[in-house]
Amino acid sequence: MKKTSTTYPVSARGPADHEVRDQIVAAATEHFSRYGYEKTTVSDLAKAIGFSKAYIYKFFESKQAIGEMICANCVGRIETEIRAAIDQADRPPEKLRRMFKAIVESSLQLFSQDRKLYEIAASAATERWQVTLAYEEHIQKMLREVLQEGRQTGDFERKTPLDETAMSIYLVMRPYLNPLLLQHSFDYTEQAPALLSSLVLRSLSP
Amino acid sequence: MKKTSTTYPVSARGPADHEVRDQIVAAATEHFSRYGYEKTTVSDLAKAIGFSKAYIYKFFESKQAIGEMICANCVGRIETEIRAAIDQADRPPEKLRRMFKAIVESSLQLFSQDRKLYEIAASAATERWQVTLAYEEHIQKMLREVLQEGRQTGDFERKTPLDETAMSIYLVMRPYLNPLLLQHSFDYTEQAPALLSSLVLRSLSP
Structure with missing residues (x-):
């Protein structure tokens, strides 16, 4: 079983990792499409999606x-x-x-x-x-x-x-x-x- | 004989038109090469060459x-x-x-x-x-x-x-x-x- 850090709001019963990743990607696509990729920071993205920046970094190591x-x-x-x-x-x-x-x-x-x-x-x-x-x-x-x-x-x-x-x-x-x-x-x-x-x-x- | 306006510093004994054009182009090439084409205005160019802006416009209708x-x-x-x-x-x-x-x-x-x-x-x-x-x-x-x-x-x-x-x-x-x-x-x-x-x-x- 994959070990996850308990400091992030993911429980064993929460959504599967790939679901969260898809959710972030869908929201980011929408957000970049409206405001542009270069101009958006991970903080902007986190705010728009309603996730913490740390939570996003759990799934993606960078904006890239x-x-x-x-x-x-x-x-x-x-x-x-x-x-x-x-x-x-x-x-x-x-x-x-x-x-x-x-x-x-x-x-x-x-x-x-x-x-x-x-x-x-x-x-x-x-x-x-x-x-x-x-x-x-x-x-x-x-x-x-x-x-x-x-x-x-x-x-x-x-x-x-x-x-x-x-x-x-x-x-x-x-x-x-x-x-x-x-x-x-x-x-x-x-x-x-x-x-x-x-x-x-x-x-x-x- | 080509009629030239007397308000510009070109006399019948002055350099031929093509010579002045060549002179402007040479100076502009040098200037653009140093400061870039997009950032340079005709005024900058005139100042750098030591010609009046009006004089340059006599030979070239625009920076382009x-x-x-x-x-x-x-x-x-x-x-x-x-x-x-x-x-x-x-x-x-x-x-x-x-x-x-x-x-x-x-x-x-x-x-x-x-x-x-x-x-x-x-x-x-x-x-x-x-x-x-x-x-x-x-x-x-x-x-x-x-x-x-x-x-x-x-x-x-x-x-x-x-x-x-x-x-x-x-x-x-x-x-x-x-x-x-x-x-x-x-x-x-x-x-x-x-x-x-x-x-x-x-x-x-x-």
């Missing part, structure tokens, strides 16, 4: 840790959408097209609809939070899977080392994945998915 | 007009370097590789060596100054020329419409051309030129 959890939820949704888009297609070339389209659309949707949440994502990208590294890793993994499948079906060339192909395509996708670049790429988000996935598919032809 | 001229000088140097890199190669594929490399290297050099000048370039890119539009146009023109040459020599495929090919490759180059994207792409500037030009060349194979 709460921000990471909020970001993780956001990128989790984006990853699910990208995965669904890939799975909807049968052939690897179409999977790659859909992946590109889903990346641009989901990122745009998330980052345009809520400027305050975008601010957290921007901090995460600038400071290279763990959630950012994990996100980039997951996208690269999905990309490699599509490439490998395409190599097996004979849709994609096999001469170039897989790592090189994956990294170069990742670099092509990056301006639409990374919120810091995305904010300067709005003028191209309509045409980029089709143009870039066609270019990439031409580069992959056996 | 001076900034545009400074930027034009910067991108002029970058364009010259890119052009030289293209001309050094014989075959279109190698021209494209060198173009990529020169874009990354010249942009990096200019934008990293002087943070204050970078600030002007960032304003130019954010506010879409004329100099930015012209720069993008010139790069696209150089790119189209290399592509056309490669189509004539048989090095590049001819099925895809030239405009589509050019635009998609331009989008691949954009994170290293545009200072707003470049500042978030430093981690990739070493590997990007080789990786991306190889990908692009694979996409162009006939």
Whole structure:
């Protein structure tokens, strides 16, 4: 059984830790979304939620840790959408097209609809939070899977080392994945998915 | 003969207009480079150069007009370097590789060596100054020329419409051309030129 300190208002019959964490994250998302991430302190947050600062620190070691959890939820949704888009297609070339389209659309949707949440994502990208590294890793993994499948079906060339192909395509996708670049790429988000996935598919032809 | 107002300290025997303009631009470059573009007013500039504000306004209608001229000088140097890199190669594929490399290297050099000048370039890119539009146009023109040459020599495929090919490759180059994207792409500037030009060349194979 997990030992908890008795100085905090958590009893064995109280809500489970993950419930309290979810509650803090939900309240923080709401609060950051209204007042901004950079400007809010853990004290502000504690006051708004009606918890003590010490109680929040029991669950999250810093404001960034709460921000990471909020970001993780956001990128989790984006990853699910990208995965669904890939799975909807049968052939690897179409999977790659859909992946590109889903990346641009989901990122745009998330980052345009809520400027305050975008601010957290921007901090995460600038400071290279763990959630950012994990996100980039997951996208690269999905990309490699599509490439490998395409190599097996004979849709994609096999001469170039897989790592090189994956990294170069990742670099092509990056301006639409990374919120810091995305904010300067709005003028191209309509045409980029089709143009870039066609270019990439031409580069992959056996 | 050009009519000049007698209220300004310019006589028929004084320096030619372009000389005064150059003098203002040189002093402004120096001043912005030390104190930053955003923070400097035309009054500050006038005081630093020892000209009256009215005299400066005779040659430049706004601070932005001076900034545009400074930027034009910067991108002029970058364009010259890119052009030289293209001309050094014989075959279109190698021209494209060198173009990529020169874009990354010249942009990096200019934008990293002087943070204050970078600030002007960032304003130019954010506010879409004329100099930015012209720069993008010139790069696209150089790119189209290399592509056309490669189509004539048989090095590049001819099925895809030239405009589509050019635009998609331009989008691949954009994170290293545009200072707003470049500042978030430093981690990739070493590997990007080789990786991306190889990908692009694979996409162009006939």
